[in-house]
Amino acid sequence: MRRLDLAIGIGGAAGQGIATPGDILARIFVRRGLHVNAYNAYQSIIRGGHIFLTLRTSDQPVLSQGDKIDVLMPLNQDTMNRHLKLMRAGSAVLFNSDTIKPGVVPDGVQLCPFSVKALAPTTRGDLVQNTLALAAVLRLIKVEFEILEEILTLQFRRKGAAAVAENVGVARAGYDYAATHFTALPFSLPDTGKRLAFFEGNQALAMGGAAAGVRFYCAYPMSPSSGVLHWMARHARQLGIMVRQVEDEIGVINMAIGAAHTGCRAMCATSGGGFALMSEALGAAAMMEIPVVCINVQRAGPATGVPTKTEQGDLWQVMGAGQGDYPRIIVAPTNIGDCFKVVPTLFNLVDKFQCPGIILSDLLLSEGRSSIDPAELDFNVPIDRGDVVGLNGDGPPVNGGFKRYLVTESGVSPRALPGTPGYVHVVATDEHDEDGVLISDEFTDPHKRQAIHEKRMRKMDGVLPLLAPPVLHGPADAHVTLVGWGSTEGVIREAMQQLAEAGIVANNLQIRWLVPLHAEAIVSILSRCRAVIIVENNYSGQFARYLRAETGIVAGGHIRKYDGEPFMPHHIVDGVTAILAGSTKRYVPVHEIQV
Amino acid sequence: MKETTMATMAQTEHVKVTVKDLKGKVDPDWCPGCGDFGVLAALKQAIAELGLQPHTVLTISGIGCSSNLPGYLNTYGMHTLHGRALAVATGAQLGNHHLKIVVTGGDGDGYGIGGNHFVHAMRRNVDLTYIVMNNQIYGLTTGQLSPTSSKGMNTKSTPFGSVENPVNPIPLAIAAGATYVARGFTGQQKQLVELIKGGLQHRGFALIDTFSPCVTYNHDNTHEFFKQRTRKLEEMGHDPTDVHAAMEKGWLWGEVIPIGLFWRRQDLPALDQLEPVLGAGGPLAHRPLGVAPDIARALIAELM
Numbered sequence: 001m002r003r004l005d006l007a008i009g010i011g012g013a014a015g016q017g018i019a020t021p022g023d024i025l026a027r028i029f030v031r032r033g034l035h036v037n038a039y040n041a042y043q044s045i046i047r048g049g050h051i052f053l054t055l056r057t058s059d060q061p062v063l064s065q066g067d068k069i070d071v072l073m074p075l076n077q078d079t080m081n082r083h084l085k086l087m088r089a090g091s092a093v094l095f096n097s098d099t100i101k102p103g104v105v106p107d108g109v110q111l112c113p114f115s116v117k118a119l120a121p122t123t124r125g126d127l128v129q130n131t132l133a134l135a136a137v138l139r140l141i142k143v144e145f146e147i148l149e150e151i152l153t154l155q156f157r158r159k160g161a162a163a164v165a166e167n168v169g170v171a172r173a174g175y176d177y178a179a180t181h182f183t184a185l186p187f188s189l190p191d192t193g194k195r196l197a198f199f200e201g202n203q204a205l206a207m208g209g210a211a212a213g214v215r216f217y218c219a220y221p222m223s224p225s226s227g228v229l230h231w232m233a234r235h236a237r238q239l240g241i242m243v244r245q246v247e248d249e250i251g252v253i254n255m256a257i258g259a260a261h262t263g264c265r266a267m268c269a270t271s272g273g274g275f276a277l278m279s280e281a282l283g284a285a286a287m288m289e290i291p292v293v294c295i296n297v298q299r300a301g302p303a304t305g306v307p308t309k310t311e312q313g314d315l316w317q318v319m320g321a322g323q324g325d326y327p328r329i330i331v332a333p334t335n336i337g338d339c340f341k342v343v344p345t346l347f348n349l350v351d352k353f354q355c356p357g358i359i360l361s362d363l364l365l366s367e368g369r370s371s372i373d374p375a376e377l378d379f380n381v382p383i384d385r386g387d388v389v390g391l392n393g394d395g396p397p398v399n400g401g402f403k404r405y406l407v408t409e410s411g412v413s414p415r416a417l418p419g420t421p422g423y424v425h426v427v428a429t430d431e432h433d434e435d436g437v438l439i440s441d442e443f444t445d446p447h448k449r450q451a452i453h454e455k456r457m458r459k460m461d462g463v464l465p466l467l468a469p470p471v472l473h474g475p476a477d478a479h480v481t482l483v484g485w486g487s488t489e490g491v492i493r494e495a496m497q498q499l500a501e502a503g504i505v506a507n508n509l510q511i512r513w514l515v516p517l518h519a520e521a522i523v524s525i526l527s528r529c530r531a532v533i534i535v536e537n538n539y540s541g542q543f544a545r546y547l548r549a550e551t552g553i554v555a556g557g558h559i560r561k562y563d564g565e566p567f568m569p570h571h572i573v574d575g576v577t578a579i580l581a582g583s584t585k586r587y588v589p590v591h592e593i594q595v
Numbered sequence: 596m597k598e599t600t601m602a603t604m605a606q607t608e609h610v611k612v613t614v615k616d617l618k619g620k621v622d623p624d625w626c627p628g629c630g631d632f633g634v635l636a637a638l639k640q641a642i643a644e645l646g647l648q649p650h651t652v653l654t655i656s657g658i659g660c661s662s663n664l665p666g667y668l669n670t671y672g673m674h675t676l677h678g679r680a681l682a683v684a685t686g687a688q689l690g691n692h693h694l695k696i697v698v699t700g701g702d703g704d705g706y707g708i709g710g711n712h713f714v715h716a717m718r719r720n721v722d723l724t725y726i727v728m729n730n731q732i733y734g735l736t737t738g739q740l741s742p743t744s745s746k747g748m749n750t751k752s753t754p755f756g757s758v759e760n761p762v763n764p765i766p767l768a769i770a771a772g773a774t775y776v777a778r779g780f781t782g783q784q785k786q787l788v789e790l791i792k793g794g795l796q797h798r799g800f801a802l803i804d805t806f807s808p809c810v811t812y813n814h815d816n817t818h819e820f821f822k823q824r825t826r827k828l829e830e831m832g833h834d835p836t837d838v839h840a841a842m843e844k845g846w847l848w849g850e851v852i853p854i855g856l857f858w859r860r861q862d863l864p865a866l867d868q869l870e871p872v873l874g875a876g877g878p879l880a881h882r883p884l885g886v887a888p889d890i891a892r893a894l895i896a897e898l899m
């Protein structure tokens with residue numbers, strides 16, 4: 001059987017109802033065990049503007065939004081005009097011919113006009129065109145009408161039997177019209193007999209936090225990180241998590257630090273601008289040696305930037321956040337499932353090493369949606385709180401002799417929670433001695449400062465061996481190695497498949513743990529590679545500069561994108577081709593469509 | 596909990612706490628004559644008189660002369676960032692609502708850089724006792740204008756006199772939702788101890804703005820200045836449950852400057868009392884981690 005690969009694009013203005021047909025389609029696919037990847041290109045506007053949702057399904061894992069569209073559902077003229085250039089031969093465009101004029105399409109693209117006035121003359125709802133188009137799409141891909149009927153019945157149940165009957169009737173009209181007027185697509189949706197789960201990266205991060213045992217979550221709303229707050233708020237009571245919306249991001253991180261100091265696993269999320277405000281307090285967490293996890297969901301910057309668009313532009317910010325040197329662990333999950341898995345791992349590390357941990361996500365990952373095998377969502381994860389006295393409010397008293405910042409070989413000193421009898425101590429953001437007494441004012445002492453600073457920084461030596469080193473994915477003797485970090489994994493791997501079809505053998509080194517960096521392992525891998533090209537979603541090649549600083553490796557080529565939209569696979573294919581041909585060292589793809 | 600630990604804890608609980616027991620690891624490095632000595636002494640006295648065990652108290656401060664206080668006190672302490680003590684304290688209170696949390700700091704720390712957190716901690720009615728050592732000057736940075744400096748005051752940063760109106764923390768706190776609003780003066784030690792005790796016993800946000808003169812940089816608002824002008828509210832026949840009277844007295848500044856309890860209401864629950872998550876199961880910080888299998892299944896089912 002040939003591989004199924006179907007991409008459906010739904011576009012229109014905000015408020016026209018793009019999410020609902022998208023959700024219904026995704027649900028139908030994952031219930032048949034098909035993989036789904038969804039990316040919504042949108043604007044910061046409540047009504048109007050332009051939104052374009054790409055929903056791609058396959059019987060194989062879907063790694064990116066892909067390059068082409070098989071079914072286009074333009075809900076307004078704007079979408080019709082903008083997106084026809086993405087249509088693949090054999091594709092179809094379904095549109096309401098009452099309001100939308102057909103565009104000029106390439107050969108082999110089927111125009112499927114339907115008239116809302118003719119098919120649903122008695123219905124007055126604005127969203128009738130969506131229901132008609134959705135039903136027609138399902139007919140084109142040969143999904144039984146009963147499935148749509150069941151979903152519509154569930155959806156409109158609360159509005160009463162009349163509403164259900166009306167919507168099912170409209171859907172029936174669209175379905176039957178498509179059967180007689182349009183040519184079905186050469187796809188048939190298999191049913192694997194297995195159901196998949198479907199979620200967005202922000203939900204995955206929040207659920208990962210729940211699995212890790214987060215007891216305190218706080219945030220200030222900021223796109224594209226707010227999804228974490230929404231999930232946490234909705235599930236707070238069920239899971240026993242204190243969830244708070246705070247006055248600003250400075251308050252957020254400080255509140256999380258306060259909760260963490262008492263012994264709660266505490267997490268917060270924001271985007272680049274909010275993270276900038278948190279910088280000072282992240283250093284404070286390191287100085288007081290309080291574990292806390294902060295998620296930065298990157299959007300296009302600087303400043304307010306493009307709130308609804310993706311970028312990998314905060315790498316240097318998170319590496320340099322806060323003044324002075326301090327231990328911190330930074331990880332960039334490489335796919336949506338990884339967003340879930342990375343959180344408990346990071347919490348164990350920050351608890352063990354008593355320092356802040358940063359998760360570097362981005363809009364593509366966090367608001368992008370993906371199917372996942374529910375078996376991969378393992379909530380029964382190992383929990384390691386590190387060396388903590390009095391986690392349950394008890395501990396043998398040492399009455400006055402407790403050295404919170406005891407200088408140890410590992411740099412980690414046992415921690416005691418407030419409330420524990422016999423361990424009274426003060427933690428401070430000023431430099432302090434082993435007892436927590438300030439050596440910043442009266443008792444300054446260069447030797448003590450050096451010893452305690454080295455103790456803190458030594459922790460990082462202990463972190464590295466606990467992190468999995470990066471592994472080369474693909475053939476070892478490839479023509480070219482594509483190096484990426486974080487969210488670009490999926491699109492790079494899909495580009496590798498396309499390159500292979502064009503006779504170029506590529507492999508991929510995707511970096512997940514950014515700080516500390518497995519520099520030696522990376523050098524040993526890349527020194528054996530024939531050509532190295534670094535792929536990243538920013539202007540200045542932040543990762544390329546970091547790699548050069550840490551390893552001395554200077555990549556032969558760079559593919560960079562910073563227009564706000566994520567890479568499509570062919571952007572990388574074109575870049576590799578151009579760089580290998582020697583026509584450029586730095587390839588910046590042009591995004592074909594305006595969204 | 597193991598039996599031996601239970602016995603140890605019980606023992607600890609019954610030890611009588613004296614002011615001496617509350618002495619920190621080092622002595623204060625404040626200037627001789629600084630009002631902050633009086634606040635430290637009053638706080639120790641209040642803790643001892645209420646019989647609070649040192650390990651059950653968490654003292655949190657920001658940055659500045661007065662914010663060094665936790666280091667001079669034998670309770671759990673956090674010396675956090677400039678202006679952030681109330682945010683940290685809110686997290687700590689919700690993380691372990693069995694702790695008695697005292698927040699200490701100065702006027703610049705609390706009403707200047709920390710102004711936003713100040714307003715929000717009060718509207719949330721977090722169960723905290725906030726003692727502000729108000730000296731109307733920036734001391735640690737060698738004498739610049741503070742948010743409470745009087746209009747016209749000459750400082751290093753206002754050599755021709757400040758043209759700005761000062762913050763008045765008393766009406767601000769009442770308006771923002773604090774449920775215990777008092778003003779003390781280090782020259783009235785006995786009253787200050789009572790005000791702090793009242794704050795510690797109050798369930799909700801308690802502000803004790805305290806005149807704590809800076810003998811080095813503020814030559815206007817001296818110990819003598821307050822001694823001549825302060826008048827106790829209890830002697831003025833003030834009713835602390837009358838919000839209008841509290842506001843009115845809060846605005847008095849001149850020949851008569853009232854000190855004492857301006858405003859108290861006890862009918863509003865504190866934030867932790869409103870949080871269903873804290874309803875049963877003790878402090879969040881001590882709860883076991885992990886998601887029960889049936890809940891995990893329900894969470895995954897939502898995605899299918």
